[in-house]
Amino acid sequence: MDDLRKRAKELLETSAVKVVIGYEQGTANKTRALFVEKAEDADCLIFDSRCVQNLATYVTKREVKDKGKMAITATLPVMRSIIQLASEFQVNDNNLLVLGITPESKLVEFKNLSEVETFVHQYQIEIDAKNKEMLDKIAKMTQAERWKFWIDELSPCFKCYACRAACPMCYCHRCTVDFNQPQWIPVPSHELGNLEWHIMRAIHLTGRCIDCDACYNACPLAIPINLLTKRMLEDVKINFGSYQPSIKADHLMSTYKPDDKENFIQ
Amino acid sequence: MSKIGVFVCHCGENISATVDCAKVAETASKYDGVAFSVDYKYMCSDPGQSLIKSAIAEKGLTGVVVAACSPRMHEPTFRKACAEAGLNPYMCEMANLREHCSWVHEKGEATTEKATDLVRILVEKVKYNQSLNEIRVPVTKTALVIGGGIAGIQASLDIANTGHKVILIEKDPSIGGHMSQLSETFPTLDCSQCILTPRMVEVAQHPNITLYTYAELESLEGFIGNFKAKIRRKSKSLDEKLCTGCGLCTTKCPTKKIPSEFNEGLGNRPAIYVPFPQAVPNKPVIDRIHCTYYTKGKCRICEKVCPTQAIRFDQEDQIVEVEVGALVIATGFNIKQTDFFPEYGYGKYPDVITGLQFERLASASGPTLGEIRRPSDGKIPEKIVFLACAGSRDPAKGIPYCSKICCMYIAKHAMLYQHKVHSGKSYVFYMDIRAGGKMYEEFVRRAIEDDGVNYIRGRVSKIYEKNGKLIVNGADTLLGAMPIEIEADMVVLATAGIANDGAEELAQKLHISYDPYRFFAEAHPKLKPVETNTAGIFLAGACQAPRDIPESVSMASGAAVKVACLFSQDELTREPIIAVVNRQAPPAYSSCVGCFLCVSACPYQAIEKEEIRNRNGELIKSIAKVNPGLCQGCGTCVAFCRTKSIDIQGYTHEQMYTEVLALLNEY
Ligand SMILES: Cc1cc2nc3c(=O)[nH]c(=O)nc-3n(C[C@H](O)[C@H](O)[C@H](O)COP(=O)(O)OP(=O)(O)OC[C@H]3O[C@@H](n4cnc5c(N)ncnc54)[C@H](O)[C@@H]3O)c2cc1C
Ligand code: SF4
Ligand code: SF4
Ligand code: SF4
Numbered sequence: 003m004d005d006l007r008k009r010a011k012e013l014l015e016t017s018a019v020k021v022v023i024g025y026e027q028g029t030a031n032k033t034r035a036l037f038v039e040k041a042e043d044a045d046c047l048i049f050d051s052r053c054v055q056n057l058a059t060y061v062t063k064r065e066v067k068d069k070g071k072m073a074i075t076a077t078l079p080v081m082r083s084i085i086q087l088a089s090e091f092q093v094n095d096n097n098l099l100v101l102g103i104t105p106e107s108k109l110v111e112f113k114n115l116s117e118v119e120t121f122v123h124q125y126q127i128e129i130d131a132k133n134k135e136m137l138d139k140i141a142k143m144t145q146a147e148r149w150k151f152w153i154d155e156l157s158p159c160f161k162c163y164a165c166r167a168a169c170p171m172c173y174c175h176r177c178t179v180d181f182n183q184p185q186w187i188p189v190p191s192h193e194l195g196n197l198e199w200h201i202m203r204a205i206h207l208t209g210r211c212i213d214c215d216a217c218y219n220a221c222p223l224a225i226p227i228n229l230l231t232k233r234m235l236e237d238v239k240i241n242f243g244s245y246q247p248s249i250k251a252d253h254l255m256s257t258y259k260p261d262d263k264e265n266f267i268q
Numbered sequence: 269m270s271k272i273g274v275f276v277c278h279c280g281e282n283i284s285a286t287v288d289c290a291k292v293a294e295t296a297s298k299y300d301g302v303a304f305s306v307d308y309k310y311m312c313s314d315p316g317q318s319l320i321k322s323a324i325a326e327k328g329l330t331g332v333v334v335a336a337c338s339p340r341m342h343e344p345t346f347r348k349a350c351a352e353a354g355l356n357p358y359m360c361e362m363a364n365l366r367e368h369c370s371w372v373h374e375k376g377e378a379t380t381e382k383a384t385d386l387v388r389i390l391v392e393k394v395k396y397n398q399s400l401n402e403i404r405v406p407v408t409k410t411a412l413v414i415g416g417g418i419a420g421i422q423a424s425l426d427i428a429n430t431g432h433k434v435i436l437i438e439k440d441p442s443i444g445g446h447m448s449q450l451s452e453t454f455p456t457l458d459c460s461q462c463i464l465t466p467r468m469v470e471v472a473q474h475p476n477i478t479l480y481t482y483a484e485l486e487s488l489e490g491f492i493g494n495f496k497a498k499i500r501r502k503s504k505s506l507d508e509k510l511c512t513g514c515g516l517c518t519t520k521c522p523t524k525k526i527p528s529e530f531n532e533g534l535g536n537r538p539a540i541y542v543p544f545p546q547a548v549p550n551k552p553v554i555d556r557i558h559c560t561y562y563t564k565g566k567c568r569i570c571e572k573v574c575p576t577q578a579i580r581f582d583q584e585d586q587i588v589e590v591e592v593g594a595l596v597i598a599t600g601f602n603i604k605q606t607d608f609f610p611e612y613g614y615g616k617y618p619d620v621i622t623g624l625q626f627e628r629l630a631s632a633s634g635p636t637l638g639e640i641r642r643p644s645d646g647k648i649p650e651k652i653v654f655l656a657c658a659g660s661r662d663p664a665k666g667i668p669y670c671s672k673i674c675c676m677y678i679a680k681h682a683m684l685y686q687h688k689v690h691s692g693k694s695y696v697f698y699m700d701i702r703a704g705g706k707m708y709e710e711f712v713r714r715a716i717e718d719d720g721v722n723y724i725r726g727r728v729s730k731i732y733e734k735n736g737k738l739i740v741n742g743a744d745t746l747l748g749a750m751p752i753e754i755e756a757d758m759v760v761l762a763t764a765g766i767a768n769d770g771a772e773e774l775a776q777k778l779h780i781s782y783d784p785y786r787f788f789a790e791a792h793p794k795l796k797p798v799e800t801n802t803a804g805i806f807l808a809g810a811c812q813a814p815r816d817i818p819e820s821v822s823m824a825s826g827a828a829v830k831v832a833c834l835f836s837q838d839e840l841t842r843e844p845i846i847a848v849v850n851r852q853a854p855p856a857y858s859s860c861v862g863c864f865l866c867v868s869a870c871p872y873q874a875i876e877k878e879e880i881r882n883r884n885g886e887l888i889k890s891i892a893k894v895n896p897g898l899c900q901g902c903g904t905c906v907a908f909c910r911t912k913s914i915d916i917q918g919y920t921h922e923q924m925y926t927e928v929l930a931l932l933n934e935y
Contacts, residue, residue: 090864091862092863174911175911178912181921184922257869258870260789260871
C-alpha cells in the first residue's frame with residue numbers, strides 16, 4: 003500500500019485534507035485506527051486483510067470532524083457506511099474524501115461521494131453461507147424454541163455498548179437507551195432489559211445496516227447480535243427488493259407513501 | 269404539588285347503569301395529588317360545569333380529569349369550562365367511561381375497576397400536563413387557481429365573487445381547457461363554446477381575478493393561509509399591452525404547417541398564433557420551437573407587419589412571486605392517443621381517430637366547419653364505428669378504471685353523426701353502457717331509439733385497412749359471441765381518460781398525493797372529496813379522476829366554498845397538539861442529530877431544516893424543526909426519531925410513559 007501512503011502524504015502536505023483516517027499496526031498482531039495529521043506520520047499507514055474495523059464510525063465524531071476535511075481509507079463496507087451516512091446528512095463532499103480500497107485491494111480515489119455510490123452499487127450486499135444457514139435454522143425453530151434461543155444468547159450481555167460504539171450508524175449523541183425522561187428501555191442488563199435493547203438496536207438499523215459485522219466483531223462475549231440485523235436485511239429484501247445505501251433514494255423505513263400497504267398489521 | 273379534581277359523570281344512566289360512579293369517585297379521592305373528587309348525574313349540564321368551575325376556584329385545582337363520555341363529544345365543553353374558571357384548558361383531560369367502559373361491559377365489579385383504572389391513568393398523566401396555547405396563523409386572502417379549464421374558471425369566478433382576490437394560471441395561451449374543444453355537450457346538446465366563452469370573458473374582466481396565461485407553477489412553499497408561490501410566465505415574445513389582437517401577424521407568418529393542438533392535429537396553425545378565435549386572452553404567442561426566427565435566426569416578418577410594434581423577440585420568461593392563502597388545483601386530464609393501440613393500427617390509419625378529434629370534426633369552428641369528413645380524403649363516412657372503453661377497464665393495458673365520460677360522449681357522437689349524415693350507419697361497440705346521471709340514460713336511449721344508432725355489446729379485437737376501408741373485427745356477446753365484421757369508413761376510439769402530463773411533478777411541487785394512475789388524491793373519498801391531504805390545497809375537476817362538465821363544475825364550486833370558508837377568518841386557530849423538536853443550550857442546541865429521516869416520514873411535510881449559525885454566519889448544526897402551521901400531530905415522527913428528540917405537546921413521552929405505568933399499577 004505504498005500508493006496509499008504516498009497519496010495520504012500529498013493530501014496532508016497540500017492541506018487538501020486535515021486528517022487521514024486509516025489503519026496502523028497495533029499490539030498483539032492486531033491493527034488499529036490511525037489518524038494522520040502530519041505528512042511524515044503517513045508512513046505508519048498500513049492495509050492488509052486484518053484491517054476489518056469499520057472506520058466510518060469516526061467520521062461522525064466531533065473530535066475527528068472538527069479537525070477539518072477528512073480523508074478515509076475505505077473498504078467496501080466502509081464505503082457503504084459512508085453512503086448511508088451521507089444520505090442521513092452526516093457527511094458530505096465538503097468534509098470527506100474517500101480513498102477507496104477495492105475488493106482486489108487496489109486504491110481508487112473518488113472525486114465525490116456520488117462516485118463512491120456508483121462504485122458501491124456494483125456489488126450486492128450478500129449474507130455469507132454460514133450466517134445464512136444459521137438464519138434458516140432460527141427461522142425453522144418454533145416460537146418457543148426461538149424465544150429460548152435468544153434469551154440464552156442475549157442474557158450474558160452486560161450492556162457495555164461496544165457494539166454501539168463500533169457501529170457507524172449509531173452516531174446519535176443521545177441514543178434511545180440514554181434517554182431517561184422517561185427511561186423507555188430499562189437500564190439494567192436483566193433479561194427484559196437486554197431483550198429490549200437488542201430489539202431496539204435491530205429496529206433502528208433496519209434499512210440502514212450495511213452488514214459490516216462491526217458489532218459482532220466488537221462484542222467481547224461474541225454474542226451473535228449480527229444475526230438480528232442480518233434477519234432484518236433479509237426482511238428488507240423481501241419487502242423492498244435488494245437494499246443498497248443511496249444518497250438520493252427514499253429511506254426504506256422512514257418514507258411516508260400514501261399507498262403504503264400496511265399489511266404488517268395482521 | 270398537583271391539586272387535581274376528578275369529576276365522574278353518570279351520563280344519565282349511560283355510565284351509572286354498569287359502573288358504580290360513586291365508588292370510582294371515592295377511590296380517586298385517595299390518589300396522590302387528588303384534591304377533590306365527586307360524581308354527578310350530568311357533568312356537561314350547566315350545574316355540572318359549575319361544579320367544576322367552583323372546585324377550580326375554591327380548591328385551587330391545577331388539573332382536572334372529567335370521567336365521562338368521549339372527548340370527541342365533550343372535550344371542548346369541559347376545556348372551555350376550565351378556561352372560564354381561569355385554568356388553562358389543556359390542563360383538563362377526559363377519561364372515556366362511556367364508549368370505553370360502560371357501554372361495552374356488563375354491570376359488575378370488574379367494570380367499575382376498569383373505570384377506576386381509566387381515571388387513574390389520566391390523573392397520573394395530568395400531573396405532567398403543561399399549559400398550552402392555541403396556535404394562531406394569519407390568513408392571506410388570495411387564492412391561486414392552477415389550470416384554466418371549466419373547473420378552474422368556475423372556481424376562480426366563485427371565489428372572486430365572494431370578494432376575494434384570485435390568481436389564475438393556465439399553461440396554454442388561452443383558458444378554456446378541453447371544454448373549448450367540444451362541439452356540443454351531453455345530455456342537452458348545447459353548444460360547448462356558447463356556454464363556455466361568456467365565462468371565459470367574465471374571468472378576463474373580473475376585477476378580482478388576475479389571469480396569467482402561458483404560465484406554470486415554478487415552486488410552492490409555506491402552509492395553509494400562508495403559501496408563497498413562484499409562477500413562471502413563459503415568454504410570449506409579445507408586449508401584451510401594445511398588442512391589440514388584430515391578428516395580422518398570424519396571417520402573415522410564413523411557418524404555417526404546424527399541427528394545431530386545438531384541432532387535435534386535424535388542422536394547422538402558424539408559429540405565431542391564437543389557439544382559437546374565441547381565445548381569452550385574444551392575443552398571440554410565438555411558439556419558439558417552430559418559429560423560423562428562433563430555429564434559423566431569420567424571418568421577423570411578424571415584427572415587420574405588427575402595426576403597434578408589439579413583438580418582442582428578446583423577451584425572457586418572467587418569475588412572479590405571489591403570496592396566497594389557499595390553492596385550487598384544476599389541471600384537468602388528457603386522453604390516450606391512437607398510437608397506444610397496436611390492435612387498432614398503432615395510430616397509422618388516419619381514419620382511426622380519438623373522441624376529441626371527432627369533437628373537432630363535429631364542431632362548427634373546426635377544420636371541416638362542422639361537417640363530418642374523414643381525415644384521409646375528406647369524404648363523408650357512410651359507415652362509422654365507435655369503440656367504447658378503448659384502453660379503459662383493461663388491466664392488461666394498465667388502466668383498470670372506467671373513464672366515466674366515454675359512454676356518454678360516444679352516444680353524443682353517434683347522435684351528432686346521425687343528425688349530420690342522414691344516410692349514414694353508425695355502430696357502437698360497448699362493454700356496458702354506464703349512463704348514471706340526470707337525463708343520461710334517456711340521452712343514450714334517444715341515440716338508440718330515435719337516431720337508430722346500432723349498439724353492439726362486445727369488444728373489437730382488430731382493425732385493419734383494406735381497399736380504403738377499415739375492417740373492424742369484433743364479436744357480439746349478446747348473440748353468443750358471434751363474430752362481426754364491419755367495413756367502416758371511419759372509426760372513433762373512446763380512448764381512456766388519463767392524468768395530465770406533468771401531474772406527478774406538479775403533485776410533488778405541491779406536496780399533495782396522487783393515486784397509482786397519477787390523478788390527484790382527495791383527502792377522503794366520501795367526506796373530503798375536494799380536499800387534499802395538505803391543508804389549504806383543494807381539487808376541482810378532472811385532475812382528480814375523469815369527470816364530465818357538471819361534475820367538474822360542482823366540484824369547483826365546492827372547492828371555492830372551502831376557500832371562502834378559510835378566507836372568512838382573519839386568523840386560523842389550531843389546537844396546539846403538535847410535534848416539537850427539543851431545543852437545548854449550546855453547544856448541543858438539541859438532542860436532534862440532524863439525520864432528517866423524520867422529514868420523509870412525516871405525511872404532512874411539516875418538518876423542515878433549521879440551520880444554527882454562529883455570529884459569523886458559519887453553520888454550526890442543522891436540526892429538524894416542525895412547522896406548527898403544517899403539523900397535524902399524528903405522531904409518526906415521534907415514534908420514528910431514534911434520539912427521542914420529538915415530543916407531541918399534550919402527549920409527551922413522559923405523559924405516555926406515566927399512563928402506561930399507572931395502568932400497570934406501578935404507582
Ligand atoms: C371527447 C370528449 C368529449 C366530451 N364531451 C363532454 C360532454 O359532452 N359533456 C360533458 O359534460 N363533458 C364532456 N367531456 C368531459 C369534459 O371535457 C371535462 O369534464 C372537462 O373538460 C373537465 O374540465 P377541467 O377543467 O377539469 O379539465 P380540462 O378541461 O382538462 O382543463 C384543464 C386546464 O388546465 C390546464 N393545465 C394543465 N396542467 C397545467 C399546469 N401544470 N399548469 C397550468 N395549467 C395547467 C390545461 O391547459 C387546461 O386548460 C368530454 C371529454 C372528452 C375527452
Ligand atoms: S457489545 Fe455485546 S455485551 Fe456489549 S452491549 Fe453489545 S451485545 Fe451487549
Ligand atoms: S429523526 Fe430525530 S434526530 Fe433525526 S432529524 Fe428528526 S428529530 Fe432529528
Ligand atoms: S406529528 Fe406527524 S404531522 Fe407533525 S411533524 Fe410529526 S410526523 Fe409530521
